[in-house]
Amino acid sequence: MLDLEIAVNRPQRWDVPFGSDMRDEDVDRLLQVEPFRSMDADRFPAALPLRGILQNDTRITDHPDGSIVVREGDYGHSAFLVLRGRVNVVLEGLDPETLGRPPKASQGLFRSLAKMWRNPSLPEVRKHPVAENKLAVSRDQTGDLANTRVFLQDVPRILMGTRSVSLHSGEIFGELAALTRTPRTATVLADGDALLLEIRWQGLRDLMRRTDALRHHIERLYRENSLRVHLRETPLLTQLPAEQLEAVAAETVFETYGNFEWQANSEADGEQSPTSAIVNEPLIAEEGLPSAGLILVRAGFARMSQRHGHGHKTFAYLGKGQMFGTAEAIESYRSGNTAALTTSLRALGYVDVLRIPQSVLDKHVFPHVPDNLLETLHDKRAVYCTHHHCDLPHEKIGGQPGSVDTALLEFLVESRFINGQQAMAIDLDRCTRCDDCVRACAATHDNNPRFLRHGQRHGSYQVAHACMHCVDPVCMIGCPTGAIGRDMATGTVRINDQTCIGCSTCANSCPYDNIRMVEIRDSRGAILVDDATHQPILKATKCDLCVDHSGGPACQRACPHDALVRLDLGNLGKLSQWVNR
């Protein structure tokens, strides 16, 4: 007779360690090295001991001369400590082919067909329901450089004329990408043979929580290392001579607004009236007050608004790389008098900004910017389009945003949908509710769709409950095993089913309710239950943008009426193109 249930042990955080080769002797040696030597083991709880973190959340990796440790643009989940040897941080972009980024191979026609043929008839059947060490690292999911070395030939020639920095034993790198859920900003190469300790971000977070010195050190690195990269990416400062850029960097002020773990309050925020919600948002710059320079958004989103009646009217949102206060700063520079701000800027959730004081702009920036660019920028309230946003085919940096009506803008901002890089937007005027999208998703994902064709509406537009692969994926914050993370090559937020322990942290953290916990079955169809509690074993599931299939998301390809689209809602240009089709 067929078993209806099978009892297995519930997966735990450290069932699958980060590095399978970490021995007790390695941990002992690490405990003799700074910064671990100075750490107070008593400050760590019994369930999360320092030894346990080092044993399970770190791994020691050997990097031969010329091998790439991290690549610019990859999404990283770990930081590195140089244990022995030296590494070179290349501060300028290298050619992708040099960095060993082959074109992505997706499943071919016959493999796709065979997979569909082999699909079990029941939903959520797992071939390997319980984690096995050998399955922990799935290369096609992580593209892990620690397991797949990429070497550079003739490193001196490649580095000739590029700016690089050497890091020695005891120095940490890669912490920025690991802690901020953002892509790596530089490529790091081993300079001679190097021995590194790789710490996955969950472990780094726990170490920082309980070690003040490490926390302060990493925060300082974070501020120092990211500033120049960000300034260099800012359109206004791209052409600035190196000397002037250094002067700007020295005077730039870091500011942070809002709560880093903003999703915790998202439900309460949603209950507020729109008028009070906007007033309660942390104010970065206020309309009517004297302009104090230029504000650059480093991370997160900010709302630009203007007083209108008894409320505030949103007319743009700014994301990473965008500037605020340009027109006023230029006006102040030209007239010699401080201009008043014509709009307000408020933090949406969490935002990191850089403030360049007016005196610095007057002295080091504006004199070096061509007059025609200054003229163009002066006509705008903000630079809406950057390299990251608004890539309209014929749009130049500094161009006008596409036309999106204010009500739609307010809806997207208030619901925080602007965080979504691959949101599922449905044009209800075209959607025939045929559910072809749902069936296509189920056919490509364990017979269970990874989204709900339902969600918040604005007029005839709906944002469905499908993972949006957010700019700031807060779902990753609490995952104890690192099962949810960015695909290094594509940036897609994915769940490693083997390391997911079904704790529901990600599902509870997602402010958009886009992650579903499902009960899983073995290949005979029996539901798996925990041996101890007899509760079902759960796994987190969500949209993975069909990264393993050729052609992109099956939902979008299955829509007969062009009603459904995966869209970057942080990009006003693309949104405007879609709305005005």
Add this chain to the structure above:
Amino acid sequence: MRPFASRRLTNSVLTVAGVAGITAWTVWQENKLGRADFHTGYVLIGAVLFLACYNLRKKLPVLPWTTSSAWLQAHIYIGLASAVVFGLHVGWKVPNGFLEISIAVLYCLAFVSGIVGLIWTRTLPPQLARLSEEIIFERTAMIRAQLRDRAQRVVLESVHASGATTLGEFYAERLQEYFERPRRLGYYLWPTNSLRRELLAELTAVRRYLSDPEQEKCEQLFALVRRRDDLDFQVALQWRLKGWLFVHLGLTYPLVLASCLHGWLAHLFDGGAL
């Protein structure tokens, strides 16, 4: 020009050009006393098979066979062009013979159901989008039951609060059936708001006899009647959007089989025409 308008123009021009080419070729063949009907037959059966393949594409979403939207565009324009080819094939006359008439009827029904589907898929979604609530079709029975339970609760609370049965009696007489039963088939084919207007008018007429606590409950009943009508309207439109496809598909397979049989017989008895 907007992308959709541009696509429509390109596809229309291509279709008209294709149809004009086939027509010219047929006329040319006939003018030189040739037999074009076998060739138009091949084109027609090819078009019908291609149109039927769209359903296969839908069944195999994992395959990278372009997008469903591109398939639908091809399906629409080839379907429209096939009507002209069909006319050329039958010589713009009613065919004779049982099989030929059956195929012609099947083709015409499939074509008309396709046109109806095209019109409905373009006109019904905006009507659905104007409703305040978006409902998943499979959940309608559950929502209907919830509305019925809420209406019953409202009436019972009214009776308990006021001790009067005026609203209860009206509910039992006029609203109970409305909340408990689905609408008739006629409503699904042609939904109107006449019943809603009728019930709301009757409820308004009854208000003058209600006490204050009953008035409050009556307001809730007004809202529930409206919600139920919106739900029925939404279900009717979604039912039509799903239903026409069953008819269209149901006609496609017999048409494909009968056409193949017709082609085979035509070859068997070609009488040296080829």
